[in-house]
Amino acid sequence: xxxxxxxxxxxxxxxxxxxxxxxxxxxxxxxxxxxxxxxxxxxxxxxxxxxxxxxxxxxxxxxxxxxxxxxxxxxxxxxxxxxxxxxxxxxxxxxxxxxxxxxxxxxxxxxx
Amino acid sequence: xxxxxxxxxxxxxxxxxxxxxxxxxxxxxxxxxxxxxxxxxxxxxxxxxxxxxxxxxxxxxxxxxxxxxxxxxxxxxxxxxxxxxxxxxxxxxxxxxxxxxxxxxxxxxxx
Numbered sequence: 001x002x003x004x005x006x007x008x009x010x011x012x013x014x015x016x017x018x019x020x021x022x023x024x025x026x027x028x029x030x031x032x033x034x035x036x037x038x039x040x041x042x043x044x045x046x047x048x049x050x051x052x053x054x055x056x057x058x059x060x061x062x063x064x065x066x067x068x069x070x071x072x073x074x075x076x077x078x079x080x081x082x083x084x085x086x087x088x089x090x091x092x093x094x095x096x097x098x099x100x101x102x103x104x105x106x107x108x109x110x111x112x
Numbered sequence: 113x114x115x116x117x118x119x120x121x122x123x124x125x126x127x128x129x130x131x132x133x134x135x136x137x138x139x140x141x142x143x144x145x146x147x148x149x150x151x152x153x154x155x156x157x158x159x160x161x162x163x164x165x166x167x168x169x170x171x172x173x174x175x176x177x178x179x180x181x182x183x184x185x186x187x188x189x190x191x192x193x194x195x196x197x198x199x200x201x202x203x204x205x206x207x208x209x210x211x212x213x214x215x216x217x218x219x220x221x222x223x
Binding site: 037042043045048050056058088090092098099100101102103104105106108 | 152198210215216
């Protein structure tokens with residue numbers, strides 16, 4: 001079975017803090033993705049990566065950065081957290097040739 | 113861009129009932145996935161189904177790509193089926209394949 005794990009299920013941070021969300025997959029997937037999910041707005045793609053050290057902007061990259069130093073790990077970074085980044089963050093991964101995406105359990109981030 | 117519409121938006125069932133969820137999309141797609149989001153927020157893969165019919169236990173799905181729709185059938189529903197069901201279509205955008213999600217169908221199964 002494909003397993004995608006995320007570092008925290010729940011996280012509470014203060015405005016202005018630097019926040020790291022970690023995602024690890026164990027299926028040797030080339031592709032990895034970060035989404036956020038908000039009521040009424042659905043799932044929106046923040047960033048994705050098709051290879052180590054490679055990153056591409058999704059639909060809402062502002063305020064976020066990412067890092068992929070190893071194939072199995074994809075990190076989402078909030079350089080200076082703001083209250084409008086309070087959300088559910090979902091990580092996903094897939095193979096390069098077959099984009100069947102598998103999701104992690106999600107991280108509910110609250111920025112106060 | 114492509115539109116993905118799911119219906120119905122909300123569905124309430126008694127345990128044991130059957131249901132059909134629909135996903136319409138406005139343009140040709142490479143692939144289609146169905147997901148179940150459980151009450152804890154995790155998205156669980158149900159089907160990867162660009163065309164044809166697949167079955168997995170009490171669930172089955174059919175995609176008719178030429179007519180731009182997919183159906184998810186749930187038979188003999190159980191309370192654990194509650195949650196939100198999403199379909200997502202894959203399209204090439206900016207040189208990359210991306211998933212575009214529908215708004216979901218919220219299902220509540222009562223005992």
